[in-house]
Amino acid sequence: MTKFEIRGLRADVLISEDERQEILKGVDLTINSGETHAIMGPNGSGKSTLAYAIAGHPRYEITEGEVLLDGENVLDMEVDERARAGVFLAMQYPVEVPGVSMSNFLRSSVTSVRGEAPKLRQFSKELQGAMKNLSIDAAFAARGVNEGFSGGEKKRHEILQLELLKPKVAVLDETDSGLDVDALKIVSEGINRAQADSDLGVMLITHYTRILNYVKPDFVHVFSEGRIAESGGPELADVLESEGYERFAKAGA
Amino acid sequence: MTTANTEPKAHSHGLGQIPVSKLDTHGSYDVAAFPVPNGREEEWRFTPVRRLKGLHDWKGTADGTDETVVDAPEGVTFETVGRDDERLGKAGLPVNRVIAQAYTSFEEATVVTVPQSLVADKPITIDRQALGGTAFEQLVIDVKPMAEATVIISNTGTGVRAGSLDVHVGEGAKLTLVSLQEWDHDTVExxxxNARVGKDASFKSVVITLGGDLVRLSPRVSYEGRGGNAELYGLYFAGDGQYHEHRSLIDHNVSNTRSRVDYKGALNGSGAHTVWIGDVIIGEGTTGTDSYENNRNLQLTDDTRVDSVPNLEIFTGEVAGAGHASATGRLDDIHLFYLRSRGIPEEEARRLIIRGYFLDIVNRIESQELRDRVMEKVERKLAAHE
Incomplete structure (x- = not known):
């Protein structure tokens, strides 16, 4: 049983050397293992900042608050330590790293997170199976990390990493954006598999309710103006679907 | 400033004596044709002349010795020849005083010949270890028409070395030349x-510079017939206090010739300084030239210095393609973040990224063993500052 708690989190985006702007204005949220929390909100409300701040992106700086994984403050950890502790971020815009092959990268990553190098043959079997589940062609393993991948291919590879790394909590930042319905189904199945596999806690950041037909949330939170403006059950998503975010945008203004 | 470099030269378009280009340096076998450099000349402005150990104004005796191990496939000949051998000095004139000095002072030269139509079944390797002192050298690699060969020259050891490597790639021939500068930390080179690329011939050069205190290497290419193709790849990695200068010149003096120059460098450590000068001339009256040059530099630590100067001079309106690119930057912190966000420790993430950065250059080397050796050295230099 894992408890992931965000308490009073405030964070700035670092725009340039002497320019910054506060984006997160006190976020509180608790995710227990096995739970799925959908974070929904208008563009620019700070959803992605929340994701990046948790992972330790260099363009953001936490100014206040804490993020606890079973009582340990992950904000005191280096970026790679956070991942090894069991926090995973599926990025909205996965980064291309030229020249580093996907298979090399995944093996290094799995080795670091599991604390020992998997046997080559075993790992290659595991990788092939995981790729097949996500309808990723085996040829991708030899390509550079995300290099020249389409948006959908990048998202599938983020979920591939989720399945291989088996974190305790996953922050999925608009994993659904830019996917057609088929790809959305494949990616959603991957998320559900990961959850069934290891009782994963999921923070599902999305702008649209579409993915919620495939990944069922236990809780829905509306994010506005850098904080959670309202929380509820799955029915809140339906309200947002029919009414939009206007009410929250106004409330914040 | 008058130097030997700005005189008009005979250009090979059959148009007689015309001043062509500031880049198209004239050159001379005569030391006296070049004034003693003081470091302010265009040719020398980046080079720390004081660290040349007297090469720029040579007054000593050449007392250097080498231990050289050669391995060549059947049919390839190695000859040691005297100064009067007519095959010497035919691929290009010395373009600076040090090279002219080497041409004036060498006593013996080596001529490697790959006979006509011979397709060498394994690389010709020349493992040379410098055992101190100063030595002036001339090496000629003559690949006869329709022959194919790979030559791997590995330079290690300590000393002061200067000289020319002349390459002739005959009509329809193919040569891959790998030159590794893995000198000890106090060596000066x-x-x-000089490469002369024949009609429909292919010349590929891979220069790997990792060692030495000061290495200044000038690869130059000119063509003897249409259809000639030259690809120059380079990898350099300067650590603490090291100076690496590479200055290439491609002279598209003949129509329908192709060239690619791609040099990538990294700097890691206090006072590391690299220079890349990439000159391309597309000669008057030529047509159908296809040329591109690229230089990338990665500054891994502060107090390093990079100079990168591409020059392109075009004297014709009929060019198939010509361009250049140069970029210098730091390790991308977003790349690092991405790898680290997957649990990979920073040190390893850096290693993976640097490996990736150099990969396309290293992959130009056919031998897996040699590729591994280069990458291992690169990683060792990287680890020196972690």
């Missing part, structure tokens, strides 16, 4: 690679 000033050298010039």
């Amino acid at each position: 000033v050298s010039q690679h």
